Amino acid sequence: MNVLSVELQAIEHRAYPIYIDQKVLVNQHLWEKIMRSFSAGKQVAIITNPKIAELYLGDLENALANYNVLPILISEGEEHKKLSTMEKVYTDLSEAGFNRSSTLIALGGGVIGDLTGFIAATWMRGVNYIQVPTTLLAQVDSSVGGKTGVNIPQGKNMIGCFYHPRAVMIDLSTLSSLPNREFKAGLSEVIKYGLIYDVDFFEWLVKNIDGLLAQDAQLLAYAVEHSCVIKAEVVAKDEKESGLRAILNLGHTFGHAIETAMGYGEWLHGEAISAGMVYAAKLSQELGWINQAQVDRITELFKRVGLPTSGPKNLTYIEYRDLMFKDKKLRDKGLPLVLLKAIGNAVVSYDYEQSQVKKVLTEVT
Incomplete structure (x- = not known):
């Protein structure tokens, strides 16, 4: 144990x-x-x-x-x-x-x-x-x-x-x-830990994703344990999400907008967050922090799991914007988004333009 x-x-x-x-x-x-x-x-x-x-x-x-x-x-x-x-x-x-x-x-x-x-x-x-x-x-x-x-x-x-x-x-x-759809949705949060905190874990996931999808017992035990190790370490450093812990929200502001717009339960949380993390990666590229090859690697991993890499086709930028700005993470100085300086290195940023968000949502969708 x-x-x-x-x-x-x-x-x-x-x-x-x-x-x-x-x-x-x-x-x-x-x-x-x-x-x-x-x-x-x-x-x-x-x-x-x-x-x-x-x-x-x-x-x-x-x-x-x-x-x-x-x-x-x-x-x-x-x-x-x-x-x-x-x-x-x-x-x-x-x-x-x-x-x-x-x-x-x-x-x-x-x-x-x-x-x-x-x-x-x-x-x-x-x-x-x-x-x-x-x-x-x-x-x-x-x-x-x-x-x-x-x-x-x-x-x-x-x-x-x-x-x-x-x-x-x-x-x-x-x-x-667990139904297969829910299992795959759960893998989105596992992938998140590699993206935000541990590039070696991301590389391990790329190598072992097929075994995880087959629910290999040893691989699954390691993935769960390592995810919990990262979560526990981040929470211990910032219990009330005043700083570092916010990186755990990679893709969540986009994803929560999808869940709310579609009606709770239509999209599974992990499915919406998967699309949200791809949006976050694309916005990070727009800011010049990561390159196209990194975005492609991230997108490809979600596709291998069978998870969405964009939101609903009928959800407009205006609907995204309005729902995102009702998010509980909204501050007086704006809406913080978790973005990627590199795979394994997430930051909380206000340093983006709405025109860039619009471009990302329009292009990916």
């Missing part, structure tokens, strides 16, 4: 572990160790959706046999990551008598994780929670770092907070049940 640590300073002055292995979800001894580490009470709510519940809820309940477990099922999909879903969970917790000693467990993908984290942050002003991500995207990205939130019609993750879990349990065996 690989065990990583996310070191926190600015918010809570503590650390939390990330466990990565096959079958950690059913490891009762490990669960007991984790629950003792923060003196968990007997009440545990497992928040998940019906599809994931059918696959894994029974196993997790068995691993938590010494606790009073309340399963709470919410509807599947990004379109249900909203305030009304939270209210439903609050009602279930209240009716079951959950108190401040209770623990919430997020069993599922990014939607479940973001929702559960925000609910944990706000239920009785904060209770403990644990992430059990079952999708590749959630395992390498959203389960680590403490970002929580929900969508509103005007934008993605516009309401939320930073609130860290007590532990992250990454069970690699859950990926075997």
Whole structure:
């Protein structure tokens, strides 16, 4: 079993572990160790959706046999990551008598994780929670770092907070049940880490992408672990995204505009971010920071995975612009975009012209 640590300073002055292995979800001894580490009470709510519940809820309940477990099922999909879903969970917790000693467990993908984290942050002003991500995207990205939130019609993750879990349990065996489209979408976030932080990892991905697509167990374990190592290192340096952590948003401002415009759930997050990262690479080229050959290498890797390299054909520049300028990252001095000085070296920049953004969106689309 690989065990990583996310070191926190600015918010809570503590650390939390990330466990990565096959079958950690059913490891009762490990669960007991984790629950003792923060003196968990007997009440545990497992928040998940019906599809994931059918696959894994029974196993997790068995691993938590010494606790009073309340399963709470919410509807599947990004379109249900909203305030009304939270209210439903609050009602279930209240009716079951959950108190401040209770623990919430997020069993599922990014939607479940973001929702559960925000609910944990706000239920009785904060209770403990644990992430059990079952999708590749959630395992390498959203389960680590403490970002929580929900969508509103005007934008993605516009309401939320930073609130860290007590532990992250990454069970690699859950990926075997992941639909192929979702698995490929998750690889977009894996590729992101090579682009923003580690050129050697990018080269490793170019070399091993076919094996990853075939879900070779050893390659997949390394890709997940190395992605988490990078994410943990960046988060430890900048917990609340006041500087370095913003590089994790490569392609996200473009991608969130696609998700919002198309209606949540029409494009998977990883698909939209894939297109967004190609846009970011093209804009970096417009600024003279990377060359055409580098853009082509980036684009080709996404194409090999089978991911989009441009947004919807019917989405206009004006629609992109209006949605991007409603993004939660907007500042008084403008909209920061994460761009590439080189593969493996991302920066946050305001140093671009709207005419350049328009050119990139028009050309790629």
